[in-house]
Amino acid sequence: MKFGVLILEGPYQHESSDSAYHFTKAALEKGHEVLRVFFYQDGVINSTKLMEPQADDRHIQRQWSELQEKYDLDYVVCVAAAKRRGINDDVIGPGFKIGGLGMLTEVAIEADRVVQFGA
Amino acid sequence: MGEEEKGEKLMIVFRKAPYGTIYSFEGLENVLIMGAYDQDISVLFIDDGIYAIKAGMETEAVGIKNFSPTFRAIEAYDIEKLYIDKDSLEKRGLSIDDLVIQPKVIDAEQVESLMEEQKNFFMF
Secondary structure (H helix, E strand, O other), rough: OOEEHHHHHHHOOOOHHHHHHHHHHHHHHHOOOEEEEEEHHHHHHHHEEEOOOOOOOOOOHHHHHHHHHHOOEEEEEEEHHHHHHHOOOOOOOOOOEEEEOOHHHHHHHHHEEEEOOOO | OOOOOOOOEEEEEEEEOOOOOOHHHHHHHHHHHHHHOOOEEEEEOOOHHHHHEOOOOOOOOOOOOOHHHHHHHHHHHHOOEEEEEEHHHHHOOHHHHHOOOOOEEHHHHHHHHHHHHOEEEOOO
């Protein structure tokens, strides 16, 4: 199946980001396609490399970046939501890119299912 | 509508009250962008989401822009399939006349069948 993934919540405060990560990873391991992961609303904060969790905790941005590298995934961080929250090209981690909200519509058209995490 | 079928069936659902959180405002931004893609778009207001289109919001005291009137722009974006859940209105003591736009009032069964038709959803 062709999936799109939409994340609306920020890291650590809310489990949505972790759930989205585990879903994306599991879908790929099962041989499904993930056309795009779209970070919207507070979800854009998952992309910042400025996060520094304690050493015994997961590093949410790095987890996402490593998964992107392994599967060559398409990660889009919504520009309007990012600007509001101080996220820009200087702070996003490897594998993320800033893009327009229209790229969420595109994946809703192309994917068999958009799976939303948060809200 | 008698027009040619256009695009995929996509639905945006407003479920949360405005201003307390940003869900509905950024949900509205999503609707306005989607309108440019020439798809078969439906918008549903349900639960506290109906407050997003309540007329007469006075938001000055909380220092947040009143964005409810912006919902009127939806029709200008060629999105004509606007729905509101009957039960949600009644439970909150509101009527269609209390709103800035006039979506079609539908009951729970109609909500269900409408949702069954859709390809993808966004919930805000």
